Amino acid sequence: xxxxxxxxxxxxxxxxxxxxxxxxGNWWAALLIIVMTTILLIATTDxxxxxxxxxxxxxxxxxxxxxxxxxxxxxVLAGMDLSVGSVMSLTTAILAxxxxxxxxxxxxxxxxxxxxxxxxxxIVRLNVHPIIxxxxxxxxxxGIAQLLRPVAGGSVPDVVVNVVTGAFLGIxxxxxxxxxxxxxxxxxxxxxxxxxxxxxxxxxxxxxxxxTAHNFGLKDRRNIVLAYILSALFAALAGFFIAGRIxxxxxxxxxxxxxxxITAVAIxxxxxxxxxxxxxxxxxxxxxxxxLANGMNLANLSAFLQGAIKGVILLLVVAxxxxxxxxx
Amino acid sequence: MGNLLRSxxxxxxxYFVFAALLATLWITKPQLMNMNVLxxxxxxxxxxxxxxxGQMLVMRVRSIDLSGAGVLLLVNxxxxxxxxxxxxxxxxxxxxxxxxxxxxxFNGYLVARRRVSAVIATLAVTVIITGxxxxxxxxxxxxxxxxxxxxxxxxxxGPVPLPVVLWVALTGLMAVFLxxxxxxxxxxxxxxxxxxxxxxxxxxxxxxxxxxVLAGFFAGVAAIVQSASVAVGSLRLGxxxxxxAVAATILGGVVFGRGDGGVWxxxxxxxxxxxxxxxxxxxxxxxxxxxxxxxxxILLAAVFYGLSTRNS
Numbered sequence: 001x002x003x004x005x006x007x008x009x010x011x012x013x014x015x016x017x018x019x020x021x022x023x024x025g026n027w028w029a030a031l032l033i034i035v036m037t038t039i040l041l042i043a044t045t046d047x048x049x050x051x052x053x054x055x056x057x058x059x060x061x062x063x064x065x066x067x068x069x070x071x072x073x074x075x076v077l078a079g080m081d082l083s084v085g086s087v088m089s090l091t092t093a094i095l096a097x098x099x100x101x102x103x104x105x106x107x108x109x110x111x112x113x114x115x116x117x118x119x120x121x122x123i124v125r126l127n128v129h130p131i132i133x134x135x136x137x138x139x140x141x142x143g144i145a146q147l148l149r150p151v152a153g154g155s156v157p158d159v160v161v162n163v164v165t166g167a168f169l170g171i172x173x174x175x176x177x178x179x180x181x182x183x184x185x186x187x188x189x190x191x192x193x194x195x196x197x198x199x200x201x202x203x204x205x206x207x208x209x210x211x212t213a214h215n216f217g218l219k220d221r222r223n224i225v226l227a228y229i230l231s232a233l234f235a236a237l238a239g240f241f242i243a244g245r246i247x248x249x250x251x252x253x254x255x256x257x258x259x260x261x262i263t264a265v266a267i268x269x270x271x272x273x274x275x276x277x278x279x280x281x282x283x284x285x286x287x288x289x290x291x292l293a294n295g296m297n298l299a300n301l302s303a304f305l306q307g308a309i310k311g312v313i314l315l316l317v318v319a320x321x322x323x324x325x326x327x328x
Numbered sequence: 329m330g331n332l333l334r335s336x337x338x339x340x341x342x343y344f345v346f347a348a349l350l351a352t353l354w355i356t357k358p359q360l361m362n363m364n365v366l367x368x369x370x371x372x373x374x375x376x377x378x379x380x381x382g383q384m385l386v387m388r389v390r391s392i393d394l395s396g397a398g399v400l401l402l403v404n405x406x407x408x409x410x411x412x413x414x415x416x417x418x419x420x421x422x423x424x425x426x427x428x429x430x431x432x433x434f435n436g437y438l439v440a441r442r443r444v445s446a447v448i449a450t451l452a453v454t455v456i457i458t459g460x461x462x463x464x465x466x467x468x469x470x471x472x473x474x475x476x477x478x479x480x481x482x483x484x485x486g487p488v489p490l491p492v493v494l495w496v497a498l499t500g501l502m503a504v505f506l507x508x509x510x511x512x513x514x515x516x517x518x519x520x521x522x523x524x525x526x527x528x529x530x531x532x533x534x535x536x537x538x539x540x541v542l543a544g545f546f547a548g549v550a551a552i553v554q555s556a557s558v559a560v561g562s563l564r565l566g567x568x569x570x571x572x573a574v575a576a577t578i579l580g581g582v583v584f585g586r587g588d589g590g591v592w593x594x595x596x597x598x599x600x601x602x603x604x605x606x607x608x609x610x611x612x613x614x615x616x617x618x619x620x621x622x623x624x625x626i627l628l629a630a631v632f633y634g635l636s637t638r639n640s
Contacts, residue, residue, distance in 0.1 A: 135623075
C-alpha cells in the first residue's frame with residue numbers, strides 16, 4: 001500500500017506502528033509480548049528457565065508452528081485454510097492403521113496433497129470461495145478420519161515416535177524439527193519465485209482488484225493450487241509430529257488447530273486481507289500462543305476458560321487489522 | 329440448449345434433491361409415507377429451519393453467521409441449568425431472544441464496522457461463548473428442561489405440529505418483509521454490488537448490521553424451539569447446526585450475494601435435511617458418513633453456483 005500524500009504525521013506514525021506499510025506487517029508486537037511474558041514467567045516460576053522446560057515448550061509449540069507456516073502461505077494470497085485441523089486428525093488416524101511404516105508415511109502425505117489439490121481446484125477452477133471450500137473440506141476430511149478411527153486409540157509405527165521424541169547427539173529431536181521446518185518455510189516464502197508471487201497475488205486482492213497479478217502475467221491459478229497443497233502438507237507434517245508425541249491415532253486431535261493457526265498467523269502481523277506477512281512473524285505468533293498456553297496452565301486456569309480467552313485474542317487481533325472488504 | 333441449461337441452473341438444487349429424497353423414501357420405505365411420521369421428521373428440523381432464515385439473510389449480504397452454535401448452547405444452558413429458577417419462564421424466553429439479538433449486534437458491529445472476516449468473527453464468538461458456558465457448568469451437563477416447553481412443542485394444529493407452524497409462519501413473514509419493505513431492496517442491492525450500492529446511497533453498513541441482528545434474533549428463536557424439543561439440557565451442541573444451516577441455504581439457491589432461491593428455496597433446503605438423515609439412517613450409513621455428506625453438500629452446491637456465475 002502506498003502512502004497517500006497529505007496524510008498527517010500522526011496517521012503516518014499510526015500506520016507505521018501497526019505495520020500498515022510494511023510487507024512483513026507488525027511482527028515486533030508479538031516479539032515484545034513474548035519477551036515480556038518470558039521475563040514474567042522466569043521471575044514468577046522456578047523451573048521455567050531450565051533446558052528441560054525449554055525443550056518441552058518447543059515440543060508443545062512445534063505442531064502449531066508447522067501448521068501456522070502452511071496457513072500463512074494461503075493467508076498471504078488472501079485465502080484461508082480451515083481444513084488444516086482435520087488434515088492433522090486424518091494424519092494421526094492413517095498412521096495408527098495396521099500397516100508397514102514404509103506404506104503409511106508416504107500415504108499420509110499423498111492424502112494431504114490430494115486434499116490440498118481438491119481445495120485449490122475448487123477455488124481457482126470451480127470458482128468457490130476459499131473459506132467455503134475449505135470449510136466443507138474440513139467436514140469431509142473429519143468424517144473420513146472418524147471412519148478410519150472412530151475413537152482415539154491404536155498405535156503408530158515406532159519410527160514415527162522415535163523421530164519425534166528421540167534425541168541425536170544429545171540434542172532433542174524437536175530442535176532438529178524446528179531448524180528444518182524454519183529452513184523449508186524460509187526457502188518457500190522468502191527464498192523462491194513462488195514466495196514472491198504469493199505476495200503479488202495477495203497484494204492485488206487486498207488492493208481490490210482480484211486479477212492484478214494475473215494481468216501482470218503471473219501464473220496465479222497454478223500458484224494458488226500449489227499454496228493449498230503446501231498448506232495441507234504442512235498440516236500433515238504437524239499431524240505427523242503430534243502422532244509421534246501421543247503415539248496413537250485420535251480423530252479429535254486437530255479440532256483446535258484451524259482457529260489457533262489463524263490466530264498465530266494474525267498475531268504475527270500477517271494481514272488476513274492478503275499481501276502482507278512474514279515467516280518470522282508467524283513463528284513468533286505460534287511461539288506466543290504456546291507461551292500463553294503454558295502460562296495459563298501454570299496459573300491453573302480452567303481449560304474451558306483458556307478456550308474462551310484464545311477466542312477473545314483472535315477477535316482482538318482481527319478487529320485491529322484494517323480491511324477494505326466487508327463480509328466473508 | 330445453452331439457454332435451457334442456464335435457466336435450469338437458476339432453479340435451486342434443493343427442489344431436485346427434495347424430490348429425489350422423497351422418491352427414494354417412497355420406494356424403499358413406503359410405510360413411512362404417512363402424515364404423522366412425516367410430521368415428526370419435519371418437526372425435528374424446525375429449529376434448523378428458523379436458524380436458516382437468519383443465515384439466508386446474512387448470506388444475501390455476503391456475510392455468514394456461525395455464531396448460532398454459541399447462542400444455542402447459551403440459551404440451552406440458561407433454560408436447563410436452573411440459574412434463573414426464580415424468574416418466570418416468559419421472561420427467560422424474552423431474555424433468550426435478547427441474548428440472540430445482542431450476539432447478532434456484536435457480530436454485526438465486527439463485520440460491518442470493523443470489517444472483520446465474518447467467518448473468523450462468528451466462529452470466535454462461538455468459541456468464546458462455548459468456553460464460557462462450559463466453564464460455568466464446569467463441564468457437567470445442566471439439568472432438565474421445564475415440562476411446559478416440551479408440552480407446547482408436542483402440540484398440533486390440525487395435523488401439523490406447532491413448531492412447524494411457527495417455522496412456516498416466520499418464513500412467510502420473512503418473504504413479505506423482503507419483498508414489500510425497503511430493507512429487502514437494500515439487501516438485494518448490497519448483495520449484487522456493495523460498492524455500487526454505497527455510491528447509490530444505500531446504507532451498506534447498516535444493512536449488514538441489521539441482517540446480523542436479525543440472524544441473532546432467529547438464532548434465539550431457534551434455540552428456544554431446540555431447547556423445547558429435548559427433555560434434558562446438553563453441552564454437546566456442536567457446530568453442526570450452523571453448518572447445516574449454511575448447507576441448506578446454499579442448497580436452496582442463496583449464495584453469497586445472490587438470492588435466486590428467494591425465501592422458499594432455503595425452506596426446501598431444510599426439508600431436504602429432514603429426509604436426508606432419515607434416508608441415510610435407513611441405509612445404515614454411520615455417523616461419520618453424515619459428517620462427510622454435510623461437507624459434500626456444501627462443496628457441491630457451492631461448485632454448482634460457482635460454475636453458473638463464472639461466465640456471467
